[in-house]
Amino acid sequence: MGIRYFVNINMNTFYFIAFLSIFFSILVITAKNPVHSILYLVLTFFTFTVHYILLNAQFLAVVNFIVYMGAILVLFLYTLMLINLNKDSEPVKSNMVKIAAVLGGGCLLVVLVGCLKQVGVADPVLLKDPGLGLVQNLGKVLFNEFLLPFEISSLLLLSAMVGAVLLATKDPKPKSV
Amino acid sequence: MESLTNTIKSVPLNHYILLCSIIFSIGVMGVLLRRNAIIIFMSIELMLNSVNLLLTAFSVYHGDASGQVFVFFVMALAAAEVAVGLAIIVMIYRNTNSVDTNVLNRLKW
Incomplete structure (x- = not known):
């Protein structure tokens, strides 16, 4: 009976966290201030981490926490700080365009649900193998079946780093043709 | 940990698909609604994350670890994409002094 109670509590946890993720993601796209938008995105990603923990995908939960919330969103915040947006820098779209955008997104949702x-x-969703999402199991799969894609992804990251540095540095002197 | 593995027994797969499609649609709406390039970028991140969650749910459902490895690759790709994309946004800001996507209408017919 105790286990039954626990299962019910955690089923409700899923729906509560799902509600929170939808709520925060709506706030991300409606917040006026871009900084608030990024902070809501942090909260959304935190709810995703909780989803991963509920699915017992512990490795992905940790990676999501560190890479997304720790690295990518800090990168967003730094970029926002660099470009120093004013609050009124974004002109408001006309209501017509807003309604069209919401209708477009809603149509996509209706098609998917249909x-x-x-x-x-x-x-x-039943976890057959309790050790599925653990680091040990995933590491075995990653370094046996997916060894080549893993190595290629290092190449991708290196080229992205070089590209980002190349794009973001100023030209020391304007080129004369 | 044993208790934690039992927790998701009663959540149907359909609800995961529903949740992820709702968040994906919110991301699409964000791309269409906003004109700030950074927020458009964040909406794309939202879409990527919803697909990641769905891949994980299917991976657990089928008991196959390949789905979670794939999510790992998607995260590596997203990191690279964010680095290059934000560099492009900084570049745009330097040239036009705004991150409004309507300024970039040179290719508009």
């Missing part, structure tokens, strides 16, 4: 209704399978 496809989901056609499938009509509602099996519960």
Whole structure:
């Protein structure tokens, strides 16, 4: 009976966290100030981390926490600090365009949900192998089957770093043609 | 940890798909609604993350670890994309003094 109670609590936890992720992601796209928008995005990613923990994907939870919340969003904040936006720098779109945008996104959602209704399978997500998302298991898969993509991704990161430095540095002197 | 693995027994897969499609659509709406280039970029991150969560849910559902490895690659790709994209945004700001996407209408017919 104790386990049953616990399961119910955690099922409700999923729906609560799902509600929070939807709520914060709506706030991300509606906040006027870009800094608030980024802070709401941090909260959204935190709810995603909780989702990963509920799915017992511990490695992904840690990576999401460190890489997304720690690195990528700090990068966003620094860029915002560098370009020093004023509050009124973003001109408001006309209501027509706003309604069209919401309608477009809503149509996409309706199509996706309609496809989901056609499938009509509602099996519960059941963790068959408790060690599935642990570092040990994922490391074995990563370094056996996916060794070549792993090495290539290092090349990708290196080229991205070189490209970012190249793009962001100023030309020392204007080129004369 | 044993108790934690039992926790998600009663959440159907459909609800994960529903949650991820809602967040993906919010990301699409953000791209269409806003004109600030940085917020458009953040909406793209939102879409990437919703797909990541769905990949993880399917990976757990099928008991196959490849899905989670794929999410790891998507995260590496997103890091590279953010670095290059933000450099481009800084470049745009330096040249036009704004990050409004409507300023960049040179290719508009």
